[in-house]
Amino acid sequence: xxxxxxxxxxxxxxxxxxxxxxxxxxxxxxxxxxxxxxxxxxxxxxxxxxxxxxxxxxxxxxxxxxxxxxxxxxxxxx
Amino acid sequence: xxxxxxxxxxxxxxxxxxxxxxxxxxxxxxxxxxxxxxxxxxxxxxxxxxxxxxxxxxxxxxxxxxxxxxxxxxxxxxxxxxxxxxxxxxxxxxxxxxxxxxxxxxxxxxxxxxxxxxxxxxxxxxxxxxxxxxxxxxxxxxxxxxxxxxxxxxxxxxxxxxxxxxxxxxxxxxxxxxxxxxxxxxxxxxxxxxxxxxxxxxxxxxxxxxxxxxxxxxxxxxxxxxxxxxxxxxxxxxxxxxxxxxxxxxxxxxxxxxxxxxxxxxxxxxxxxxxxxxxxxxxxxxxx
Amino acid sequence: xxxxxxxxxxxxxxxxxxxxxxxxxxxxxxxxxxxxxxxxxxxxxxxxxxxxxxxxxxxxxxxxxxxxxxxxxxxxxxxxxxxxxxxxxxxxxxxxxxxxxxxxxxxxxxxxxxxxxxxxxxxxxxxxxxxxxxxxxxxxxxxxxxxxxxxxxxxxxxxxxxxxxxxxxxxxxxxxxxxxxxxxx
Numbered sequence: 208x209x210x211x212x213x214x215x216x217x218x219x220x221x222x223x224x225x226x227x228x229x230x231x232x233x234x235x236x237x238x239x240x241x242x243x244x245x246x247x248x249x250x251x252x253x254x255x256x257x258x259x260x261x262x263x264x265x266x267x268x269x270x271x272x273x274x275x276x277x278x279x280x281x282x283x284x285x
Numbered sequence: 286x287x288x289x290x291x292x293x294x295x296x297x298x299x300x301x302x303x304x305x306x307x308x309x310x311x312x313x314x315x316x317x318x319x320x321x322x323x324x325x326x327x328x329x330x331x332x333x334x335x336x337x338x339x340x341x342x343x344x345x346x347x348x349x350x351x352x353x354x355x356x357x358x359x360x361x362x363x364x365x366x367x368x369x370x371x372x373x374x375x376x377x378x379x380x381x382x383x384x385x386x387x388x389x390x391x392x393x394x395x396x397x398x399x400x401x402x403x404x405x406x407x408x409x410x411x412x413x414x415x416x417x418x419x420x421x422x423x424x425x426x427x428x429x430x431x432x433x434x435x436x437x438x439x440x441x442x443x444x445x446x447x448x449x450x451x452x453x454x455x456x457x458x459x460x461x462x463x464x465x466x467x468x469x470x471x472x473x474x475x476x477x478x479x480x481x482x483x484x485x486x487x488x489x490x491x492x493x494x495x496x497x498x499x500x501x502x503x504x505x506x507x508x509x510x511x512x513x514x515x516x517x518x519x520x521x522x523x524x525x526x527x528x529x530x531x532x533x534x535x536x537x538x539x540x541x542x543x544x545x546x547x548x549x550x551x552x553x554x555x556x557x558x559x560x561x562x563x564x565x566x567x568x569x570x571x572x573x
Numbered sequence: 574x575x576x577x578x579x580x581x582x583x584x585x586x587x588x589x590x591x592x593x594x595x596x597x598x599x600x601x602x603x604x605x606x607x608x609x610x611x612x613x614x615x616x617x618x619x620x621x622x623x624x625x626x627x628x629x630x631x632x633x634x635x636x637x638x639x640x641x642x643x644x645x646x647x648x649x650x651x652x653x654x655x656x657x658x659x660x661x662x663x664x665x666x667x668x669x670x671x672x673x674x675x676x677x678x679x680x681x682x683x684x685x686x687x688x689x690x691x692x693x694x695x696x697x698x699x700x701x702x703x704x705x706x707x708x709x710x711x712x713x714x715x716x717x718x719x720x721x722x723x724x725x726x727x728x729x730x731x732x733x734x735x736x737x738x739x740x741x742x743x744x745x746x747x748x749x750x751x752x753x754x755x756x757x758x
Binding site for chain 2: 595596597598599600602603604605606607608609610611612613614615617618619621622623625626627629630631632633634636637640
């Protein structure tokens, strides 16, 4: 019975950790949104900054990946 | 990406003739394959028993149970196919050495120019020396991602072992390169000289942590993206398997997800390569 | 899988067991195998790229760049030639125009000269005729004056004779001349 409770806790924790990925989604949305609004103001400079945008996306996404990792660990490793 | 998208209609315009564009034909083919695939999978899905993760199991290619490190597996098979795809595109495709390139050759040149410009822009002029390494990673991931989109194939980049190995290769390669080039001066990367003096030790701790979790995010990003997309497709396919004629809805959903996955397959290869370039830049120019 | 070998079925069972257990990606027993084959793959791709593909593509791109540069130079040369040809054409056109103008001016001058000569000749003739006429008129006038003198002399002689005098021809003519001079003045 104890094992069941631990598993339940792990699953609930995994679900809660997954909420953190929403933050990464918001972050990525902010990065891209700001890039697009900047690109529309100054379209000539936009092409050179696409790589910067992707780097920003990758860094914003990294933190969401950690919550994904925590969820995976809770689901399968604990 | 934009070049690739804008390049395609031109090629179509040149062939003219056909009433259906190749893209729509491919789409129809995918829908049909998915439709039949859903009927075949119905056999081993009883009720709503969906096993979205079953597709990622590493199976020996020629049967057998034990898995020595040299046993050829599905992973081996699809890595081999990736090598063939790379050779076909970049070696056989360019054997004409034409001044006016054929289609395959222009794709190869496009890839070359794309990665070269990325390395040069992000890592700087002295990063160009490591262009073949970045190109190797990029081309392998790109080939593996796109091959994984073929129904019934296997996505090698959805394996943590694969992505983590590549990420650790990059991590150790870049760290050793930085130490070799700058000696202990490489540690300046953790010392944010632009920040107020009081904050610097705290920032240094954060920088050290973020430096050492780089391979984690680097590998899990690729693996998670590929795994999630394929798992979602599998779940929808499971729905389609039990819905009979109503399966049209999940199949349309699969088509949409498939289109998204095609985009993701490219973007993740691009992100992996560009992060490699960023880490390379940090190793070549440690000061902030 | 459908090869219905025993091994295949076992593999399916093993796979299902692994799937039940969770993520196949976290099955560490498969790691050495995958890493081994991945390293082989990467090494193969690296050597294929660095030995074959990349130098070839780089040379093709460089060659194309050269060709484009050469073509651009050739185009520039041709453009220069075209500009030169146009200049020559313009120059020829200007020469021809100048020649035509010169010819026109010459012809005009010639015509003018002819015209002037003709005019001068005509004027001279007219002047000569006018002089002749004037001479004739002067003659006629002189004749007329002479006639008037004669008439006046004769008349004066007759009148003197009629009055019973005997007119001396010389006296009469002097008187008439004086009178005429008086009238003429």
